[in-house]
Amino acid sequence: MERVGFDVVRRQDGASGQVLHAEVRLGGAVLMVVSDDAEYQRPGLVGRSTGQGLYLLVDDVDDVYRKAVGAGGN
Template identity: 35%
Template structure:
């Protein structure tokens, strides 16, 4: 994989959520991520979590922990994250079945690939598609 060190992803989006536990549930149940790790603080908030999808990893945690990252992200808006999947239509059906908010149903793109858009419980926009960035297709 280009841009990796020892086969690991070289880029990982990092998101903070008011309810990180609900985010982990939605990302695993509706969007098919695999939970790699979830570390909770003594207060029960998610200090750090790692979820995998298709060889990439997203890291997330709870807002309000007081960590340096939490402080600099205060007031930050939602983010957009693109995830490569093998079967867009099956992935979309799973998300719909789990009640995810669909912003755009699956469609073929002029630049190649097929994708759809969904919004998570806290406003982040997730794109799931077959286009592989950096490969021309």
């Protein structure tokens, strides 16, 4: 997250190094990131909605994409 411009506010790692919980900030936005180690019920579609998702508005999407891929994202 730091490599694409987020500041890590808080991070809790599991025994094998995976992120269990983290809070990151980009400008005035704070996001909570959690693991998927439990069985969660995802909301179904409402109309044409995806039922989940995140939209992040950035000034240069190509730059953010390159940074994310360079940091190991896929």
